[in-house]
Amino acid sequence: MKEHVYRIVVPTPFPVGNVNMYLIKGDSLTLIDAGVKTKEAWHSFQQQLRQIGYAPSDIDQVVITHHHPDHVGLLDYLPDSLPVIGHWKADRWVRQDEAFFQQHQRFFEQFLLECGVDRLFLAELSHLRGSLRYACRRPLTATIKEGDSLPGLPHWKVIETPGHAQSHVVFYRETDGAMIGGDHLLLHISPNPMMEPPFPGEMERPKPLVQYNASLLKMRDYDISFVMTGHGEDVTDVSALIEKRLRKQRERAEQVLDMLKQKPHTVFQICQKLFPAVYQKELMLTMSETIGQLDYLEENGAVRKKKENDYYVYEAVEGSICG
Numbered sequence: 654m655k656e657h658v659y660r661i662v663v664p665t666p667f668p669v670g671n672v673n674m675y676l677i678k679g680d681s682l683t684l685i686d687a688g689v690k691t692k693e694a695w696h697s698f699q700q701q702l703r704q705i706g707y708a709p710s711d712i713d714q715v716v717i718t719h720h721h722p723d724h725v726g727l728l729d730y731l732p733d734s735l736p737v738i739g740h741w742k743a744d745r746w747v748r749q750d751e752a753f754f755q756q757h758q759r760f761f762e763q764f765l766l767e768c769g770v771d772r773l774f775l776a777e778l779s780h781l782r783g784s785l786r787y788a789c790r791r792p793l794t795a796t797i798k799e800g801d802s803l804p805g806l807p808h809w810k811v812i813e814t815p816g817h818a819q820s821h822v823v824f825y826r827e828t829d830g831a832m833i834g835g836d837h838l839l840l841h842i843s844p845n846p847m848m849e850p851p852f853p854g855e856m857e858r859p860k861p862l863v864q865y866n867a868s869l870l871k872m873r874d875y876d877i878s879f880v881m882t883g884h885g886e887d888v889t890d891v892s893a894l895i896e897k898r899l900r901k902q903r904e905r906a907e908q909v910l911d912m913l914k915q916k917p918h919t920v921f922q923i924c925q926k927l928f929p930a931v932y933q934k935e936l937m938l939t940m941s942e943t944i945g946q947l948d949y950l951e952e953n954g955a956v957r958k959k960k961e962n963d964y965y966v967y968e969a970v971e972g973s974i975c976g
């Protein structure tokens with residue numbers, strides 16, 4: 654049977670603006686991503702669904718590209734019986750159980766202290782619950798991983814693309830090179846590599862920016878004709894976009910390396926210099942971005958860190974250039 658992919662666009666209360674969802678009509682009806690939990694998004698979703706001839710009760714399954722609120726929130730408006738499928742690393746975020754909130758809190762307290770953040774700023778951490786108010790609160794019913802096919806859609810393959818989120822996956826249709834890319838490749842913005850706590854059994858924290866760059870390079874292994882993105886228009890020239898993202902990344906890291914060539918810094922000191930106007934208001938976001946640059950430089954051998962008291966101090970390696 655002929656397959657059809659519809660795009661549904663709903664508003665979000667976030668600076669990113671609208672978010673895209675995709676409805677794949679094959680033998681069954683699959684919704685890829687599920688907007689944000691606001692009444693506006695829900696009404697807009699229902700209206701667009703009606704225009705293409707469906708009701709929420711017609712949806713057979715929902716698959717998510719990653720766990721961020723603007724991609725899962727509407728799940729709370731959809732029937733409890735609906736199968737919800739995503740990478741297993743998304744489950745703790747959509748489930749939102751108490752043990753995870755506590756683990757999250759403990760990890761970030763330790764992490765931020767090691768970054769040289771003053772204890773005064775740690776109050777910001779209790780805001781996780783608030784920041785998840787636009788997300789859903791229901792567990793995944795099935796999980797997917799690298800190389801799997803989407804249930805009921807055998808030619809759509811799962812590719813793991815950690816970076817923007819540890820749970821991030823994209824879906825690649827082998828028959829024509831179409832991709833549903835979540836937030837991995839966006840035309841006008843570079844997705845933030847968000848820090849997350851490690852998973853049980855992992856000894857070290859993730860390095861989201863290093864992972865993101867590797868996930869960008871991984872895209873070169875596929876013949877991609879176009880990407881249906883999570884925000885904004887489709888991406889058609891994928892290799893040009895990857896080049897542009899990697900080049901900008903090198904430029905940002907060079908800026909940080911220049912600061913470290915002047916004198917050693919903690920992560921927080923770098924963060925304050927990079928984001929003087931917003932670091933207090935957006936501590937998690939700006940610290941994720943900053944540690945990303947430092948992980949990247951460290952990975953390339955351009956900087957090294959040493960522990961002084963409770964925190965790390967980063968310094969430039971003699972004669973280093975980045976990447």
Ligand SMILES: [Zn+2]
Nearest residue numbers: 721723836883
């Ligand atoms: Zn998004």
